[in-house]
Amino acid sequence: MSGFRNIFIKTFYKIGSFVPTRLLLNITNQMLIIPFYHIISDENVPHIRHLYSIKSVKRFMHDLDFLLKVFKPLDYIEFQELARNNKRPVKPSFFLTFDDGLKEFHDIIAPILIQKGIPAICFLNSDFIDNKDLFYRYKASLLIDYLVNNPKLISDKKVIDWVSTHSNRTKDISKLFLSILYQNKNYLDDFATLINYNFKEYLSIHKPYLTSNQIHSLKNKGFFFGAHSIDHPEYRFIDFGEQIRQTKGSIESICARFSLDYKTFSFPFTDYKVSKQFFNKVYNDNIADISFGCAGQKKEIFSNHFQRISFEMDYLTAKEIYNSELLYFVFKAFLGKNIIKR
Ligand SMILES: [Zn+2]
Structure with missing residues (x-):
């Protein structure tokens, strides 16, 4: 709107x-x-x-x-x-x-x-x-949620490095996830792999669709x-x-x-x-x-x-x-x- x-x-x-x-x-x-x-x-x-x-x-x-x-x-x-x-x-x-x-x-x-x-x-x-796949914005919300529940990860070196290579402006990782557009949606999959977060598992357990x-x-x-x-x-x-x-x-x-x-x-x-x-x-x-x-x-x-x-x-x-x-x-x-x- x-x-x-x-x-x-x-x-x-x-x-x-x-x-x-x-x-x-x-x-x-x-x-x-x-x-x-x-x-x-x-x-x-x-x-x-x-x-x-x-x-x-x-x-x-x-x-x-x-x-x-x-x-x-x-x-x-x-x-x-x-x-x-x-x-x-x-x-x-x-x-x-x-x-x-x-x-x-x-x-x-x-x-x-x-x-x-x-x-x-x-x-x-x-x-x-x-539940064959998940909307990339839902992936962003899930990753934010995971970091809220695992705050130690934010100071992990591999996470800090990932943020600095994927963001030219914000250091706020939530804002970074929410700013990712459709054409870069694979960034969210890359980050999930980096922290061992599994979207397929979320889909099969919670069946959001x-x-x-x-x-x-x-x-x-x-x-x-x-x-x-x-x-x-x-x-x-x-x-x-x-x-x-x-x-x-x-x-x-x-x-x-x-x-x-x-x-x-x-x-x-x-x-x-x-x-x-x-x-x-x-x-x-x-x-x-x-x-x-x-x-x-x-x-x-x-x-x-x-x-x-x-x-x-x-x-x-x-x-x-x-x-x-x-x-x-x-x-x-x-x-x-x-x-x-x-
Ligand atoms: Zn929609």
Whole structure:
């Protein structure tokens, strides 16, 4: 998300929470909201806890109660119908989405959604299903966690030497791990080898991702699935050919494995700086029917591409996040900046 929007929401969320949501909806006429989450858990999950705040079950239930009070839940079929006809719902509606295909979607989230009668879609990385591999950012969080629990390692000569050869600025090893980009993700594997940390072992013991069996069973219960790239690169840092390979490869693999008759995709990280050519190719060649970004409440020039709002911002409630997002929308409307230009 853009830095300014983030600051705006964090500054004005209290004001936002006092303004009635319906009033903001009437002013902005934004009848469709697409929230996204990654994980809900009461545990302090090691592969995520150094990356972003994890919403508890209680806070998630609170978010859902707010959504159900104001909006009608849509399932993917209803959503697809609106998108196909380039329409927006007449009544305030929400379409709930989850990224990264984590096991908590099966263990924690789905049972709550079934109980409340809320449909949802979960976006999967094709390389990570069945715990075959691990997202490089999760590796960064795990290594930070390991060093927090083994602080003596930080003064170990081989660790100090590694930091000095891999960093030109920071001496803070946590910051260094968090700054590693997709194209250098092997640095994290090298460091793990250096300190004898085994990611495969973590995968086999903790099984952070959904398994094929769980996905089949959730599909039979009415949940929807989409692709989230092969192994979660940030699209602006990979070339056009690789962007298409990651998108097409993950959609084809997931649709075939789980017999899906729709092709939907959510961008890993962000669609920021992804070109017009990319969207034209994806829609013209039928690579995807619908795609999702995460730039907040914004309009898109591509009618099949939808922006979503993260509901995992710090420890704010859904109402605080959504209402301040709409305040931001009003603010940007004055500047004529609510349409994403590509
Ligand atoms: Zn993701």
